[in-house]
Amino acid sequence: MKKVSDIRPTLTDSQVLDFCKKGYLVLPAVVPEDINRRVVEYTNEIVLERPSLKIPRRSKEVEFHLPLLEEEWFVEHVLLNDEAAGAVRSLLGKEFTLPILISDHRAETPMPKQGGWHRDGNYVHNKKLNYVEVFYHPEDVPVEKGPTEVLPGSHHLASAPVGHYGGLKGGVRFAPPDAPAGSILIMSYNLWHRRTLSTASGFRHLFRYNYWRTTMPVRDWIIEPDFDLRTASYEFFDRPTTRPPTRDCNDAAEMFFWLSGMHDQFAVMGGQCWPSPHIGLEGEVQGFPGDITDERVRG
Ligand SMILES: [Fe+2]
Incomplete structure (x- = not known):
């Protein structure tokens, strides 16, 4: 059984700096197709067998807390996926902790109203990165199914997002072709995000979980020989925020x-x-x- 200690960092200096600028990274189709199918089948079966897993919500989007941490195949291929866990290892250091809660935010579509821009509850606003938020799509979530949209760079904004803001210039959707089935989005917990509106009939799965740091930060990801702290580009081109x-x-x-x-x-x-x-x-x-x-x- 794979363990956290088996995971090697996969991000380079430039990729870590890119995460600092944007507040997120996308790993396209890193979970194999057979595991994606198994996740969906497992989830569909267990929510019928155990309706008590459902957490009540006011909208048509419902949340299920799933016992997937007990499933070795899920831990190995999703939580400890070489690419995803390698990125987490790069950002949170060795001996990071696995999630304690796996939830499926399941929406019955179409949902003609988009969700409001928000940060998830209990965020702490500072320049530290002691935990990350992760979204995983086991199925394609095209724009018709209302994928998640994030606002790059918004993790640095001191102000809270305003829920009724509509389209914000520069928003990026976690959707094909950049993020097909099996893609994983790793982001700062402070990043503004929302569910977009959907027009197609069906269900949209969105698995959500967190990882945490347990060690002091240190530059122990993949060091680039030519990366120079003095001349590195800290500038974020195509930035959507309105700050200087x-x-x-x-x-x-x-x-x-x-x-x-x-x-x-x-x-x-x-x-x-x-x-x-x-x-x-x-x-x-x-x-x-x-x-x-x-x-x-x-x-
Ligand atoms: Fe959220």
Whole structure:
């Protein structure tokens, strides 16, 4: 039986930094098709046999808490899936903990009204990454079935989302062709997301669970020989938020430093300085934390 200690990190410096900028990553079709089918069959059978697994909700979307942690095949191929768990290992360090609760957010479609933008309950807003939220689709969820939409970069926003906001420019749907059946979405718990409206008849499954960190952060993912903290691009192009770009840049850099176990060294001087993309004609960088000394600041 595969264990957490068997999992090796799969993300590189650039991919971890990309997660810091966007607040999520998608692993397309990483769960094999036979496991996807087994998940759906198992779920459909058990919810009929044990109606007590159903958690009441007000909408047509219902939530089932499923005993999938007892199923070795699910733990091995979904929770400890090499790609998914490798990404979790990269972000949360060794000895991360497995989920304690697996829920299927099952919607009977069509649902002509979309869900409101939100963060899930009990979020803690800071630059740390002590836990991640995971969504898994065992079946295709095309736009007609109301896939989840996320707002890249929104994990850094201090404000809470407003539920009645409609379409937000830059929203990304967790849907084919980028996310077919068997895809896994790993995201900051603080990322704004919502269920989109659906027009097709049927059911939409969305499995949701969390992993947690148990060790102090350290840069022990896949180190890129050429990756340089001083000149790395912390800038998030195509960013949908309306904050000044340097705010996103600073937040992504601070999160990367925290994940690297270097948060105590993080500092931003201001102006045309690191980590904003203001680089001199000769490649000079101003204000990199390692360059700041008492002597220099005192002049
Ligand atoms: Fe949610």
